[in-house]
Amino acid sequence: xxxxxxxxxxxxxxxxxxxxxxxxxxxxxxxxxxxxxxxxxxxxxxxxxxxxxxxxxxxxxxxxxxxxxxxxxxxxxxxxxxxxxxxxxxxxxxxxxxxxxxxxxxxxxxxxxxxxxxxxxxxxxxxxxxxxxxxxxxxxxxxxxxxxxxxxxxxxxxxxxxxxxxxxxxxxxxxxxxxxxxxxxxxxxxxxxxxxxxxxxxxxxxxxxxxxxxxxxxxxxxxxxxxxxxxxxxxxxxxxxxxxxxxxxxxxxxxxxxxxxxxxxxxxxxxxxxxxxxxxxxxxxxxxxxxxxxxxxxxxxxxxxxxxxxxxxxxxxxxxxxxxxxxxxxxxxxxxxxxxxxxxxxxxxxxxxxxxxxxxxxxxxxxxxxxxxxxxxxxxxxxxxxxxxxxxxxxxxxxxxxxxxxxxxxxxxxxxxxxxxxxxxxxxxxxxxxxxxxxxxxxxxxxxxxxxxxxxxxxxxxxxxxxxxxxxxxxxxxxxxxxxxxxxxxxxxxxxxxxxxxxxxxxxxxxxxxxxxxxxxxxxxxxxxxxxxxxxxxxxxxxxxxxxxxxxxxxxxxxxxxxxxxxxxxxxxxxxxxxxxxxxxxxxxxxxxxxxxxxxxxxxxxxxxxxxxxxxxxxxxxxxxxxxxxxxxxxxxxxxxxxxxxxxxxxxxxxxxxxxxxxxxxxxxxxxxxxxxxxxxxxxxxxxxxxxxxxxxxxxxxxxxxxxxxxxxxxxxxxxxxxxxxxxxxxxxxxxxxx
Amino acid sequence: xxxxxxxxxxxxxxxxxxxxxxxxxxxxxxxxxxxxxxxxxxxxxxxxxxxxxxxxxxxxxxxxxxxxxxxxxxxxxxxxxxxxxxxxxxxxxxxxxxxxxxxxxxxxxxxxxxxxxxxxxxxxxxxxxxxxxxxxxxxxxxxxxxxxxxxxxxxxxxxxxxxxxxxxxxxxxxxxxxxxxxxxxxxxxxxxxxxxxx
Numbered sequence: 026x027x028x029x030x031x032x033x034x035x036x037x038x039x040x041x042x043x044x045x046x047x048x049x050x051x052x053x054x055x056x057x058x059x060x061x062x063x064x065x066x067x068x069x070x071x072x073x074x075x076x077x078x079x080x081x082x083x084x085x086x087x088x089x090x091x092x093x094x095x096x097x098x099x100x101x102x103x104x105x106x107x108x109x110x111x112x113x114x115x116x117x118x119x120x121x122x123x124x125x126x127x128x129x130x131x132x133x134x135x136x137x138x139x140x141x142x143x144x145x146x147x148x149x150x151x152x153x154x155x156x157x158x159x160x161x162x163x164x165x166x167x168x169x170x171x172x173x174x175x176x177x178x179x180x181x182x183x184x185x186x187x188x189x190x191x192x193x194x195x196x197x198x199x200x201x202x203x204x205x206x207x208x209x210x211x212x213x214x215x216x217x218x219x220x221x222x223x224x225x226x227x228x229x230x231x232x233x234x235x236x237x238x239x240x241x242x243x244x245x246x247x248x249x250x251x252x253x254x255x256x257x258x259x260x261x262x263x264x265x266x267x268x269x270x271x272x273x274x275x276x277x278x279x280x281x282x283x284x285x286x287x288x289x290x291x292x293x294x295x296x297x298x299x300x301x302x303x304x305x306x307x308x309x310x311x312x313x314x315x316x317x318x319x320x321x322x323x324x325x326x327x328x329x330x331x332x333x334x335x336x337x338x339x340x341x342x343x344x345x346x347x348x349x350x351x352x353x354x355x356x357x358x359x360x361x362x363x364x365x366x367x368x369x370x371x372x373x374x375x376x377x378x379x380x381x382x383x384x385x386x387x388x389x390x391x392x393x394x395x396x397x398x399x400x401x402x403x404x405x406x407x408x409x410x411x412x413x414x415x416x417x418x419x420x421x422x423x424x425x426x427x428x429x430x431x432x433x434x435x436x437x438x439x440x441x442x443x444x445x446x447x448x449x450x451x452x453x454x455x456x457x458x459x460x461x462x463x464x465x466x467x468x469x470x471x472x473x474x475x476x477x478x479x480x481x482x483x484x485x486x487x488x489x490x491x492x493x494x495x496x497x498x499x500x501x502x503x504x505x506x507x508x509x510x511x512x513x514x515x516x517x518x519x520x521x522x523x524x525x526x527x528x529x530x531x532x533x534x535x536x537x538x539x540x541x542x543x544x545x546x547x548x549x550x551x552x553x554x555x556x557x558x559x560x561x562x563x564x565x566x567x568x569x570x571x572x573x574x575x576x577x578x579x580x581x582x583x584x585x586x587x588x589x590x591x592x593x594x595x596x597x598x599x600x601x602x603x604x605x606x607x608x609x610x611x612x613x614x615x616x617x618x619x620x621x622x623x624x625x626x627x628x629x630x631x632x633x634x635x636x637x638x639x640x641x642x643x644x645x646x647x648x649x650x651x652x653x654x655x656x657x658x659x660x661x662x663x664x665x666x667x668x669x670x671x672x673x674x675x676x677x678x679x680x681x682x683x684x685x686x687x688x689x690x691x692x693x694x695x696x697x698x699x700x701x702x703x704x705x706x707x708x709x710x711x712x713x714x715x716x717x718x719x720x721x722x723x724x725x726x727x728x729x730x731x732x733x734x735x736x737x738x739x740x741x742x743x744x745x746x747x748x749x750x751x752x753x754x755x756x757x758x759x760x761x762x763x764x
Numbered sequence: 765x766x767x768x769x770x771x772x773x774x775x776x777x778x779x780x781x782x783x784x785x786x787x788x789x790x791x792x793x794x795x796x797x798x799x800x801x802x803x804x805x806x807x808x809x810x811x812x813x814x815x816x817x818x819x820x821x822x823x824x825x826x827x828x829x830x831x832x833x834x835x836x837x838x839x840x841x842x843x844x845x846x847x848x849x850x851x852x853x854x855x856x857x858x859x860x861x862x863x864x865x866x867x868x869x870x871x872x873x874x875x876x877x878x879x880x881x882x883x884x885x886x887x888x889x890x891x892x893x894x895x896x897x898x899x900x901x902x903x904x905x906x907x908x909x910x911x912x913x914x915x916x917x918x919x920x921x922x923x924x925x926x927x928x929x930x931x932x933x934x935x936x937x938x939x940x941x942x943x944x945x946x947x948x949x950x951x952x953x954x955x956x957x958x959x960x961x962x
Contacts, residue, residue: 596837631819640813672776672815680777681812683805 123582123622126247126255128188130578131534133259133371135189136416136494138167138316139196139276141298143290146281146320154355154394159279159320160195162396165367166404167193170412177421178497179428186496191412192371196276196303213261213567216374218605220257223378224250225607225654247618250657251611258574260371261567266308266475267519268527269490273305275314275416279349282319282326287334288341291317308475310487314419316345316411323352323399345415349407351400362398420491424500427488431481435507469515476520482511486520493527498535502528519565522558525551526572533579545580545587552576552594560601570603581619592619592637606652613645614661621668630671639668647691655698662695765910766795766859767962768807769954771930773942774851776815780945780954783807787959797859798839810836811855814843818855822847828927829920832911842910846923848930850941854923858910858962922961929953 140160142150147158155161173185264271278294280287295315297303305311317338321331328350335348356363468480476483489504505528512521529551532544552572559569573594580591595616598604604612617638626632642665649658679685771780783795799806814834821830834843839859846854909915933939933950 593837600838629823631816631823634816636816637813640809643809679812680775681808682778684808684812687805687809 123578126252126578127534127582129252129255130259130575131496132168132188132190133256134270134494135168135191136274136420137192137194137271138411138416139273139298139313140164140193140279141196141276141294141303142279143281143284143294145283145290146279149281149283149320149322149351149353152353152355153351153396153400157195160193162366163277163404163408164193165369166401166408167191167412168367168370170409171405172409174413174417176417176495176497178495179424179492179500184496189412191274191408191416193277194271194273196273196298213374214570214603214605214608216378217254217257217261218607220374220377221250221254221607224253225657248611248614251615254608254611255574255578256371257374257377258567258571260373261571263373264309265519267517267523269310269487270494272309272487273313274420274491274494275316275411277316277318277411279318279320282321282331282334287319288337291338291342307477308483310478310483314345314415315342316347316415317342318347318349318407321348321350323350324354347407347410350403352397356395356397356400358395360395360397363395364398364401365395366393366401368393417495420495424488424491424495424497427484427491428500431484432488432504432507435481435485436503469517471516474517474519476517482508482515482517482520486524489527493531496534498531502531502535505531518558518562522555522563522565522568522572525555525558526568526575529555530575530579533576533583545583545590548576548580549590556597566603569601570598573598573603577615577619581622584622588619588623588634592616595619606648610645610648610652610654610657610661613641613648614664617641617645617664617668633671635668635672639665639672642668643688643691646695650691650695650698653698655695655702658691658695659699662692765791765861765962766797767958768795768797768811768857768859769926769958770808770811770855770857771945772811772815772853772855774853775942776812777942778808779852779943780950782951782954782958784955784958784962786962788962793955793959796861806839807841807857810839810841811843811857814845814855815853817843818845818847818853821845829923831916831920840910844916844919844923846927848927850934852930854926854930856919856923858915858919860910918961922957925957925961926954929957 140163142159150159150162153162157164168190170189170191173187174189175183175185176189177183262268262271276298278291278298280290280294284290298315299311319331319335319338321328331348335346338346468476468482470477476486478484478487485504485508489501489508492498492501492504505524508524509521509528512518512524529548532548532551555572556569559565559572577591577594577598580587580594583591595612599609599612599616617640620634620638620641623634624632642661646658646661646665649655649661673679679688765786766783767785768783769781770778773779783797785791785793785795787793797804797807813836817834818830821833828847830845830847832842833845835841836843841857841859844856844858846856848854929950930945933945933947934941936947939945
């Protein structure tokens with residue numbers, strides 16, 4: 026792997042040596058350099074939001090593509106729209122739903138940016154009605170960066186993404202979890218389950234049909250409940266040693282214009298993050314980007330003062346500075362230009378459970394505070410600038426440097442030899458301690474269960490994670506592959522599982538590796554190893570569940586024969602009891618969706634998995650009914666009927682007597698419970714039948730018509746020609762069987 | 765090992781059903797499925813869902829005996845299929861006894877579900893079964909190992925014998941195509957074949 030030619034030299038973390046303009050790292054964005062722009066007023070910020078200026082390399086290639094593919098603004102695609110458009114994702118437009126899930130998964134692995142604000146800044150923001158301070162104010166805006174973001178991968182090709190985001194975390198709370206946080210084995214999962222319960226409670230009104238929005242074709246999209254489940258599952262993770270996705274990539278250090286000794290405060294805050302009480306633990310790489318923000322109070326302070334201070338900051342800290350102009354007055358709904366703060370998409374389960382209790386009372390605002398539109402504009406511009414000009418270039422730079430310094434040394438033949446000789450002979454490495462045994466490299470701290478952040482294994486993992494977050498899955502896959510044997514030699518099982526998991530996930534996400542049989546088998550093998558290491562060796566149920574769920578979703582989005590694999594992993598999840606009771610229902614529906622995604626061979630009637638899909642839908646209905654959720658059960662049953670419609674004969678009845686009895690009973694039970702939930706008197710049989718009977722019969726009529734037209738061609742239905750004649754007395758057969 | 769054998773007409777109507785257990789290695793020939801007695805519909809669901817795979821496999825494979833075509837991992841149920849020229853399908857669901865549950869389960873879902881068609885997973889399944897029932901004699905390995913070559917062979921013999929009897933039964937002048945087979949002789953012959961081979 027070679028790094029891009031323009032990779033800047035190793036960039037030291039922003040230091041406090043004054044007068045060191047660090048422009049070298051910015052050469053890629055010559056047109057965007059802002060340190061010389063004298064005007065800092067708000068309309069400039071606004072114009073930046075309206076038309077974010079992408080780097081030149083993208084503007085030329087991007088425009089025609091964008092005009093060629095009109096997309097609805099609400100639909101955020103994860104398909105890269107780029108110069109190499111032939112490389113587009115393999116699932117182009119095949120299933121709309123899976124594209125959405127894919128985007129959800131990709132967005133869940135976004136870089137984490139710590140926020141560390143001075144007391145006066147938090148005070149200012151609290152005046153605006155945000156109890157959580159500066160972090161709470163900017164958090165929702167980090168989840169979507171307005172406009173496109175261009176990222177260059179390791180071979181120098183740039184792609185633009187519409188759905189990039191970062192996660193802001195309060196630095197105070199970020200690193201609190203101890204290295205071995207797997208104490209409560211199922212507690213995060215129990216939280217997830219609780220959130221679902223709550224969500225169901227609020228949704229399960231008599232008109233619960235809105236749970237399953239259907240699009241025009243009648244194909245149900247992914248249920249919002251499942252999306253919530255997936256989101257919750259993916260946001261469980263806190264910072265752990267074995268993966269660096271939740272380690273801060275950058276840190277926003279904020280002061281406000283009210284501060285009397287601004288530079289002193291900045292210095293103190295920086296020192297806090299470096300070696301004070303906000304210091305990161307040993308297993309987090311201590312060198313991350315610091316970004317300095319001056320929050321200017323529009324309502325009370327003088328802009329000229331702030332500009333002067335900002336210029337001073339720029340002289341001290343170089344480019345990674347921003348002047349954020351906010352109004353300190355509280356905004357109320359009735360104000361002219363009030364805008365509701367968007368809701369956070371990525372709340373962790375415990376936050377969702379305990380964090381937002383008060384909004385339930387406050388019906389007026391929908392629970393979300395309001396801010397001035399000018400504030401929203403300013404924050405959006407700030408976030409975009411932070412990400413596009415500091416965070417992403419920084420990450421690209423780190424990946425390039427590490428790739429050069431650490432990874433390429435390992436990749437070559439001499440690197441392999443070096444690591445082998447170190448392993449077997451015991452020379453060539455200063456860090457090796459004489460106490461460690463045989464195959465271990467000695468970098469792994471077995472007592473505490475982590476690698477120090479500067480060990481090559483940890484750096485490589487960080488590099489792979491950076492590449493993953495930059496969506497350069499090819500590089501990340503190859504790096505994870507490099508790491509797997511190292512971790513196995515050191516018996517670092519959690520790292521081992523993580524490397525296998527992410528290796529499989531990156532291979533699945535990488536658009537160039539098409540889903541051939543061999544690849545799928547290899548991926549299955551990796552998942553097997555990952556789930557075994559997670560569950561059996563580390564008894565880490567949440568991560569196992571995450572791993573298998575990711576695998577299922579991504580395999581499903583591959584389509585073709587991969588969906589069988591997807592269904593298999595989902596069954597594994599149910600088998601091992603990883604999901605709770607609601608999770609079981611959701612996974613049954615998911616298995617059904619997996620099988621339903623398998624299409625028939627073109628022109629033939631076989632090759633689909635309609636019966637399996639229908640069976641799992643029926644099981645899901647059964648599970649929902651047992652959980653006392655008749656509206657969900659009836660939706661699942663409806664789905665089952667739709668899936669079975671193609672394969673059942675004539676009148677839509679099952680030819681197997683016991684199946685038919687079971688489904689009849691289920692249908693009846695669902696009907697009764699559904700009506701009871703609506704408060705109808707179910708003892709009155711005729712009323713019951715009348716309440717739901719009409720829809721059913723009309724659907725069946727439709728289906729029969731459909732079926733007749735399909736039955737005409739005996740070859741299509743995969744039957745022998747002799748059978749074609751016998752279709753006439755099907756009805757008689759069925760009656761006979763049902764009697 | 766418990767077995768559930770079904771003959772399906774080309775329109776998926778069941779013509780004949782029988783459930784029986786293994787008679788090898790001291791089995792008493794009584795079916796003991798993993799599902800509770802109230803959930804015997806599960807067998808039919810699994811059989812019915814495996815028709816998807818039968819429909820696909822029958823065009824990919826020139827033989828009448830399609831071998832092990834489908835697995836239902838949650839209950840570790842394995843389906844073998846046999847096609848007749850008239851379009852009727854013989855489907856045999858076999859389920860290892862519960863004691864070997866976890867092992868057989870892991871073996872089946874590890875290698876069996878991916879391909880579905882053919883016995884590609886026999887290596888993995890074999891290694892697991894060897895651990896679980898090492899005490900048993902080699903001849904009876906079909907009892908705990910549904911994807912081994914011995915099992916495939918035994919099921920093939922069973923299917924062939926049932927097919928012979930099926931042909932004789934449907935050639936009966938009082939039998940119309942598509943009718944349920946209610947012949948007691950046929951049932952006893954199937955039972956005998958099951959006792960002989962499975």
